[in-house]
Amino acid sequence: MLNGKSALVTGSTSGIGLGIAQALAAQGAHVMLNGFGDAQAAQDAVAAVATGGARVAYHGADMSRPAEIEAMVRACEAEFGGVDILVNNAGIQHVAPVEEFPAERWDAIIAINLSSVFHATRAALPGMKARGFGRILNVASVHGLVASAQKSAYVAAKHGVIGFTKSVALETATTPVTVNAICPGWVLTPLVQKQVDARAEQAGISQDEAKRQLLAEKQPSLQFTTPEELAALAVFLCSPAAANIRGAAINVDGGWVAQ
Numbered sequence: 001m002l003n004g005k006s007a008l009v010t011g012s013t014s015g016i017g018l019g020i021a022q023a024l025a026a027q028g029a030h031v032m033l034n035g036f037g038d039a040q041a042a043q044d045a046v047a048a049v050a051t052g053g054a055r056v057a058y059h060g061a062d063m064s065r066p067a068e069i070e071a072m073v074r075a076c077e078a079e080f081g082g083v084d085i086l087v088n089n090a091g092i093q094h095v096a097p098v099e100e101f102p103a104e105r106w107d108a109i110i111a112i113n114l115s116s117v118f119h120a121t122r123a124a125l126p127g128m129k130a131r132g133f134g135r136i137l138n139v140a141s142v143h144g145l146v147a148s149a150q151k152s153a154y155v156a157a158k159h160g161v162i163g164f165t166k167s168v169a170l171e172t173a174t175t176p177v178t179v180n181a182i183c184p185g186w187v188l189t190p191l192v193q194k195q196v197d198a199r200a201e202q203a204g205i206s207q208d209e210a211k212r213q214l215l216a217e218k219q220p221s222l223q224f225t226t227p228e229e230l231a232a233l234a235v236f237l238c239s240p241a242a243a244n245i246r247g248a249a250i251n252v253d254g255g256w257v258a259q
């Protein structure tokens, strides 16, 4: 379905971004990966499912650095002829009460989770308009719609991502570029595993019990959302059927924000 299209997925060496990159490649899209950690393993995982001559590349831009983000967009354009699909997914978390929140962590979360979405969108949008197709998918969170305690920076950034999504969706409403946000609830990735570990250690409980408690507090389905489920939604948002979905924030959260 996405043969000949090119996708740039930020933060795709792990978790949700890796799942989305795999699904886009499986649909035939060329994919540029980004992120820290084992980039080669991620490239291999995406290449293994790539079809239709889809190619896989990697750029190590630090998403807290605007110049590197712009260079990555240009590298994707040079490598694949454009960025047709931009998935703004890179993100980090820090959990602490606001008066103990390190200012440096606040700055990093706002830069990586929010400002990077602006910088990548700003760099990629002109090319999308010129080529007559574009899909911008911002991986926000249920925390873009509702709050939790001790996550002030993350909640502020994710609310910002949803506001930004709506604004750019309006600016592009009459163009072939759509802009939407995906809002996962709990997904068991390294980002959430750290929170499971912290809960297990603080309460002296098992990993399974920590996961059960984490879900029971917020996610009525008592099931983690999976990267594969989010990736299937991303593929749908890239399809012609989704051409008039604009400025939406779609929650995939086991009922979290229905409460």
Ligand code: NAD
Residues within 6 Å of the ligand: 010, 011, 012, 013, 014, 015, 016, 017, 034, 035, 036, 037, 061, 062, 063, 064, 089, 090, 091, 092, 112, 113, 139, 140, 141, 142, 183, 184, 185, 186, 187, 188, 189, 190, 191, 192
């Ligand atoms: P993850 O830790 O598995 O992956 C995060 C990715 O971002 C990794 O590839 C990492 O290398 C990359 N990254 C981090 N800082 C970076 C930087 N400065 N520059 C470039 N890359 C960087 O986490 P995940 O759970 O897959 O999270 C992906 C996105 O989904 C994040 O935006 C997160 O806020 C969001 N999200 C996650 C959950 C969840 O429950 N896991 C829920 C809602 C939203």
